Amino acid sequence: MKKILLLLADGFEAVEASVFTDVLGWNKWEGDGSTEVVTVGLRDKLTCTWNFNVVPEKTIHDIQLDEFDALAIPGGFEEAGFYDDAFSESFSNIIRHFDARQKPIASICVASLALGKSGILTNRKATTYAHPTSIRKEQLKNFGVNVQNERIVQDGHIITSSNPGTAFDVAFLLLEMLTTKENTHQVKDLMGFA
Template identity: 75%
Template sequence: MKKILLLLANGFEAVEASVFTDVLGWNKWEGDESTEVITVGLHKQLQCTWNFSVIPEKLLHEIDLKDFDALAIPGGFEEAGFYEDAFSEEFQTVVRHFDEQKKPIATICVASLILGHSGILQNKKATTYNHPTSKRLEQLQSYGANVANERIVYTEHIITSSNPGTAFDVAFGLLEMLTSPDNTLKVKDLMGFK
């Protein structure tokens, strides 16, 4: 069984987290049955961007990072306090661990800024929230990333994406990295994605 650490910061967007639980959950029951998602946070209760509360299965200090095969991180809103957890030393340690082990890391929207903040995107191609009214691409570039204004960017074992609309594609991309293209097509078909 491949265990995926779904790392949740206060202020995360619920829809961006739910794609990982759904896609990898469908795989657990209907695909090759090889994936299990564990939700992890710094607090016993987390507040989503739109005031939806979530109780993570584990607190970060309760887990051993070596037990996990991949890392998934949804984005969130600054106004909801997302960057307080996201830029914490605890989150940075998690990111650096998975990068050092070259294990898959999948982020949606501004979650790539967590990777940039940790230093792992230095001289690597990446993207983040790219709406013309946003300065997030410039922020990502300030971390030394080679910014690509693209929908989704795959660089080595890392997936970054440009907005919430990419969420399912990122989750399927992570599933393919963990299983196979054929298995991913099967799960997509079962979920109604053609």
């Protein structure tokens, strides 16, 4: 069984988290059965961007990082306090742990800024929220990142994306990294994406 740590910051976007629970959950029951998602936060209760309250299964103090095979991080909104958690040293330490072991790291939208803040994207290719009115790409560049104008960027074991609309694609790409292209196609087909 491959365990995926779904790392949630206060102020995360629920839709960006749900794609990981759904795609990897469908794989657990309808695909090859090899994936299990564990939701983890810095505290016992989190509030999503749009005031939806979530109780993660575990806090970071309840887990052993070596038990996990991949890391997934949804983005969120500054106005909802996302960066308070996402830019914390606790978040950065978890990100660095997965990077040091070359385990898959999948981020959606502005979650790539947490990767940048941790230092793992220095001199690597990545993207972030890319709307023309946004300053997020410039922020990512300031972390020493080679910012790409692509919807999704994969640099080795790291996946970054440009907006919430990429969420399912990121989750399927992570599934493919953890299983096979054939298995991912089967799950996509069962979910109505193929």
